[in-house]
Amino acid sequence: EVQLVQSGAELKKPGESLKISCNGSGYTFPYFWIAWVRQVPGKGLEWMGMIYPGDSGTTYSPSFQGQVTISVDKSINTAYLQWRSLKASDTAMYYCARHLKSDAAHDYWGQGTLVTVSS
Amino acid sequence: DIQMTQSPSSLSASVGERVTITCRASQGISNYLAWYQQRPGKAPKLLIYEASTLQSGVPSRFGGRRSGTDFTLTISSLQPEDVATYYCQKYDSAPLTFGGGTKVEI
Numbered sequence: 434e435v436q437l438v439q440s441g442a443e444l445k446k447p448g449e450s451l452k453i454s455c456n457g458s459g460y461t462f463p464y465f466w467i468a469w470v471r472q473v474p475g476k477g478l479e480w481m482g483m484i485y486p487g488d489s490g491t492t493y494s495p496s497f498q499g500q501v502t503i504s505v506d507k508s509i510n511t512a513y514l515q516w517r518s519l520k521a522s523d524t525a526m527y528y529c530a531r532h533l534k535s536d537a538a539h540d541y542w543g544q545g546t547l548v549t550v551s552s
Numbered sequence: 553d554i555q556m557t558q559s560p561s562s563l564s565a566s567v568g569e570r571v572t573i574t575c576r577a578s579q580g581i582s583n584y585l586a587w588y589q590q591r592p593g594k595a596p597k598l599l600i601y602e603a604s605t606l607q608s609g610v611p612s613r614f615g616g617r618r619s620g621t622d623f624t625l626t627i628s629s630l631q632p633e634d635v636a637t638y639y640c641q642k643y644d645s646a647p648l649t650f651g652g653g654t655k656v657e658i
Binding site for chain 2: 468470477478479480482483492493494495496528530532535536537538539540542543544545
């Protein structure tokens with residue numbers, strides 16, 4: 434069974450750093466892209482970027498370029514989304530999702546990680 | 553970047569009624585269009601890809617069509633479990649932009 438399991442909810446202060454994770458199982462992890470999607474409470478879905486675990490190649494949405502870092506450790510089937518300095522506006526639910534090709538739909542999604550940034 | 557405009561932003565319909573949601577791309581994206589369903593408090597779920605191909609396990613009352621740069625998601629007979637927000641997404645090239653969403657209520 435294909436599963437994407439994300440790390441738990443986080444409560445952080447502005448200026449702090451954070452790295453959340455997405456662990457894939459039930460399929461050949463290096464062969465599928467992993468994307469990250471943001472959802473601000475009460476708002477729609479925003480595509481942030483994607484990574485190919487096979488070669489760690491990444492593509493970011495212009496809206497998120499320079500704001501976050503997407504990385505992967507294929508030895509443990511895990512992708513990451515990282516912030517160096519969080520802002521209150523980063524408060525959101527973050528989903529990871531896999532896709533077979535860079536131009537393919539997201540067929541499996543993680544359960545989401547809620548990140549709350551508040552002083 | 554290509555923009556995806558979804559309409560309406562919300563709708564209310566009765567059980568058994570036919571529901572249609574529209575998504576318009578600002579440029580051509582061929583058939584690289586997916587539809588997702590997001591029930592309250594849950595992660596999105598893929599319904600349709602390549603504009604009209606039903607994902608495995610999705611009920612046949614869901615259907616998708618393309619006409620140029622206009623795409624439609626149709627629910628032929630609305631059921632209580634279809635209460636959700638529906639999103640289109642283009643995936644021809646990055647960024648893989650989502651539409652603004654359509655909230656469906658009964």
